[in-house]
Amino acid sequence: MANVFVEPRPKGKPDGSPISDYVVEDHADHILATRSNQESAIEWAKQHGHTPHVARVRHLNDKAKPDHWRKV
Numbered sequence: 001m002a003n004v005f006v007e008p009r010p011k012g013k014p015d016g017s018p019i020s021d022y023v024v025e026d027h028a029d030h031i032l033a034t035r036s037n038q039e040s041a042i043e044w045a046k047q048h049g050h051t052p053h054v055a056r057v058r059h060l061n062d063k064a065k066p067d068h069w070r071k072v
Contacts, residue, residue, distance in 0.1 A: 004032060004050040005069065006041045007061060024052070027063055042072055 004026055008019040022041040024033040035041040038054065045052035053069040055061040060068045 001049055001051045002026065004045050004052055005061070005063060006038060006045065006052050006054050006072075008038070008058060009034075011061070024050070029063075 004024050007023055007025060009021050009023060010017055010019075022035050022038050023031050024035070024041050024045050025031055032048075032050075033041065033044045035044060042052045042054075052072050054072055055068055056070055057068070062068050
């Protein structure tokens with residue numbers, strides 16, 4: 001299974017901007033899917049054989065740093 005990352009959009013805004021949707025991305029920032037909520041993005045990833053990860057803190061989302069992510 002490939003690791004994928006579920007991220008809110010707009011990306012990395014620590015100022016409390018409202019989330020418009022969630023994307024499922026691979027390690028190279030290629031968008032695989034867009035969903036209206038985090039739960040459906042996670043379900044999409046699992047249904048397609050991926051291992052989804054979510055950011056521990058919204059604005060700390062460097063894919064090269066495993067501590068920024070948790071597996072769901």
